[in-house]
Amino acid sequence: MGSYIIRRSILLIPTIFLVTIIVFLTIRLIPGSIIDIMMGEMGTEVLGEGFDRDALVAKLGLDVPIYVQYGRWVGDIIFHGNLGVAIRGQYETVNQKLASRIPVTFEIGVMALIFALLIALPVGIYSAIRQDSLGDWITRSISILFISVPSFWIGTLVMIYPAKWWGWSPSMQLIRFTENPLGNIGMFIVPSLVLGMVISGTTMRMTRTMMLEVLRQDYIRTAWAKGLAEKTVVLRHAIKNAMIPVITIIGMQIPYLVGGSVIIEQIFVLPGVGRLMVESLSYRDYPIVSGINLFIAAVVMVVNLVVDMVYAYLDPRIRYK
Amino acid sequence: MGTVEKNKNKRKSFFTDVITRLVKEKPVGAVGGLIVVAFLIVGIFSNFIAPYEMNQVNLIHRLESPSITYPLGTDHLGRDTFSRVIYGARISTIVGISATLINIIIATALGTTSGYFGGKFDTVMQRFVDAWMSFPSLLILITVMSLVGTGLVQIILVLGISGGISSSRVVRSAVMGIRENIYILASKVIGVTSIKTLIKHVIPNIMAPIIIIFSTTIGSVILAEAALSFLGFGLPPDIASWGGMLSAEGRQYMELAPRLAFWPGICLTTVVWGMNIFGDALRDLLDPRLRGGVGRLGNLGTKKIQKFLSKNKKLNVKKYNNVNT
Numbered sequence: 001m002g003s004y005i006i007r008r009s010i011l012l013i014p015t016i017f018l019v020t021i022i023v024f025l026t027i028r029l030i031p032g033s034i035i036d037i038m039m040g041e042m043g044t045e046v047l048g049e050g051f052d053r054d055a056l057v058a059k060l061g062l063d064v065p066i067y068v069q070y071g072r073w074v075g076d077i078i079f080h081g082n083l084g085v086a087i088r089g090q091y092e093t094v095n096q097k098l099a100s101r102i103p104v105t106f107e108i109g110v111m112a113l114i115f116a117l118l119i120a121l122p123v124g125i126y127s128a129i130r131q132d133s134l135g136d137w138i139t140r141s142i143s144i145l146f147i148s149v150p151s152f153w154i155g156t157l158v159m160i161y162p163a164k165w166w167g168w169s170p171s172m173q174l175i176r177f178t179e180n181p182l183g184n185i186g187m188f189i190v191p192s193l194v195l196g197m198v199i200s201g202t203t204m205r206m207t208r209t210m211m212l213e214v215l216r217q218d219y220i221r222t223a224w225a226k227g228l229a230e231k232t233v234v235l236r237h238a239i240k241n242a243m244i245p246v247i248t249i250i251g252m253q254i255p256y257l258v259g260g261s262v263i264i265e266q267i268f269v270l271p272g273v274g275r276l277m278v279e280s281l282s283y284r285d286y287p288i289v290s291g292i293n294l295f296i297a298a299v300v301m302v303v304n305l306v307v308d309m310v311y312a313y314l315d316p317r318i319r320y321k
Numbered sequence: 322m323g324t325v326e327k328n329k330n331k332r333k334s335f336f337t338d339v340i341t342r343l344v345k346e347k348p349v350g351a352v353g354g355l356i357v358v359a360f361l362i363v364g365i366f367s368n369f370i371a372p373y374e375m376n377q378v379n380l381i382h383r384l385e386s387p388s389i390t391y392p393l394g395t396d397h398l399g400r401d402t403f404s405r406v407i408y409g410a411r412i413s414t415i416v417g418i419s420a421t422l423i424n425i426i427i428a429t430a431l432g433t434t435s436g437y438f439g440g441k442f443d444t445v446m447q448r449f450v451d452a453w454m455s456f457p458s459l460l461i462l463i464t465v466m467s468l469v470g471t472g473l474v475q476i477i478l479v480l481g482i483s484g485g486i487s488s489s490r491v492v493r494s495a496v497m498g499i500r501e502n503i504y505i506l507a508s509k510v511i512g513v514t515s516i517k518t519l520i521k522h523v524i525p526n527i528m529a530p531i532i533i534i535f536s537t538t539i540g541s542v543i544l545a546e547a548a549l550s551f552l553g554f555g556l557p558p559d560i561a562s563w564g565g566m567l568s569a570e571g572r573q574y575m576e577l578a579p580r581l582a583f584w585p586g587i588c589l590t591t592v593v594w595g596m597n598i599f600g601d602a603l604r605d606l607l608d609p610r611l612r613g614g615v616g617r618l619g620n621l622g623t624k625k626i627q628k629f630l631s632k633n634k635k636l637n638v639k640k641y642n643n644v645n646t
Contacts, residue, residue: 018452026464141349144601148594150544152551153586156567160579259459263548277460278552281467289464297455304455 004312012301019297020077023290024070035062038087038284059087060287083291088283094291097276104174105272108192108264109257111185113250115196116203121246124207128242129234131212139204146201151260155194155267170268191268195260199253206249207242214242244314251307255300342606350602356595363407364414371404375561384578393584396566397574405561406584412562413592416477417543423481424488424538425531431485432492433519433527437500447493453486459548466554476555480542488534495530496523529607536600540593547589563589 035056057063061072076082083094120143127139163169170190177184214220215238223233262274269275273292280288344351363370372392379399387394393402435446461483469475499505500523508518547564549555556562563585575582 014448015451015455018449019455022452022456026461027468141598144597145590145594148540148544148597149590150547150551150564150586150593152548152564153567153582153589156572156575156582157579157586159572160575160582163576164579255455255457259457262459262463263552266552277463281463281554284467289467293456293460293464296457296460297452300455300457 001313005309008305008308008312012305015301016298019301020074020294021070023294023297024073026293027286027290028066028069035060038286056087059085077294083294084287086280086288087285094288097288098273098291098295101271101273101276103177104270105258105261105265105274107177107184107188108195108261108270108272109254111188111192112195112199112257112260113253115193116200116253117250119196120200120203121207124204125211125234125239125242127204127208128211128215129230140208143201143204143208146197146204149198151194151198152263152267154197155191155264158190158194159267174271191264191270195257195264198260199256202256203246203249203253207246210245211238211242214238217241244311247310247314248307251304254303258296258300339603339606343602347602347605350599350605353595353597353599353602356591357599360410360592360595361414364410367407367411371401371407373401373404375405375408376400376559377404384574386578387580394578394580396578396581397571402581402584405566406563406588408561409563409566409585409588410592412473412556412560413543413546413589415473416480416546417539420477420480420484420542420546421535421539423477424484424542425535427482427485428488428492428534429524429527429531431489433496433523435489436493436496437515437519437523439497439500443493450486450490453483454490458483458487458545462545462549463552463554466549471553471555471557473556473560476546476549480545484538484542484545488538491530491534492527495527499523499526533600533604533607536596536603540596540600543589543596544593 039053061069086092086094086097123139127136130136175183175187220238223237261272262277265272265274266278277292377400382395382399384397385391385395391401395401435443462479465479505522508522546555550562550564551568553568556565558565566585567582571581
């Protein structure tokens, strides 16, 4: 197990290096001068009086050769854990900005994942043990429907129709968990349900496939042949093995959760990382954009690493390959 | 001449074969196929179907309820919602097809070279693809779109290129599967160049996964364009994109007239749903791995297989024994 963890972690190093290169270069290699766009969009009220082109270039650290820029940027991250300084707001660092936004996105993500699993696992398992029945057919159609429905449409409908019919609309004011735990969870229920719905579609399908694969194996046939009840065969024998790949699937959903929360936070006006991203993009505050991209990519990689390790722990076949 | 005609017949029979099997074995998938065809027709002929121009502003008839002159009512600028929804199909068709084609070209170029040559080149490429796939696609899409600006050409290129890098994985694994085949070795032995081998022997044999990528990508590309336009990073507001019609800009009018939010969304969902079930059915038909490891025989049913086996006694019967387990 130990050697597996080490091997897997070493593989991560070149990937992290390439991730930093991608984040660094996307903003610098795209045609058109960002400085001019930024000067145009921000104007003096954001940048302050007497802030000219050269000052902005210097603030962004663009006045040195590109490899020095990269070295400084990465060095700052590695040695000081510092993602940079935001352009808007005089003294705020990207770290502070991110730290204030992460809890909201984290909460939406976790709750959405819980909702998704609560819907997807029972339905997926049912669908597999009743393969090709009417119930299977219906749940499969629903899962494809969930994948096809854009979350921003459902979100918009949830904002519009209840408001029109019953005068109800989701809370816009952020309730802090420390102040009112129940109110806080309450306000996140609707946004997370919308986000969880989309993810449950994929998870449902994968759970069904995994379950079907396991149900075809010899030891399940043996269990049937021994005359065990269906409940025992499914719950005690099949589920245990079918759930192992499902862990990987949950890991695979993390990027979708983050991407989806950008949209959900936008619709429900929640102050999360996704909204910070959209705001920063519209103000052209690129140090924050790079910081978010790098941070999210790092989270995704770490989650994938953890998922792989859990997988290897649960399924010894992986370790000894 | 003779060989060319023979090939033509073969190809035709492949497509008619797929279509008949689709209708017979996957009726739901066929329904999806019909939705896709209807969507394409509406997209191509939208200027004949739509009663008004995409941006025909009529400030006297603002936010009107559905009537005979305006079947789905009008929006806050008095533009006909029905016409805009119809033109939305055209935008989605253009973006969907062209971005998916770019996706396929890039995926094939990266995937075949990486899978065929292997070695260090492959390792470096795969670490790059790993890194690329660590980013949630929406984040990287909005970042790049904000840098290159909104517009049709931009969105097609951005969606196509970023999707192509991820799809290259599928192509690569398909290529690795056929790289070891004896005919590839034979073409190497007689001195055919690598590029020629790739084009003449590798690519024709990975057409099935490529078709599958095409059919499964096109729906997600349409959704991605809608999401980007919804967030304001996709197409400019005057272009009637389904996502753009739902964007926050019109939110206050949607509260007055919820149908403004309803129609673009229901069209988007129906089209993507149709594409997904069609793509699924196509994958089941084209991917031999999903047929329970018995190849095409799996579709014949046990009786036919037994008949086939009794005729061909020399075949290894054990291989087909697990047909119905």
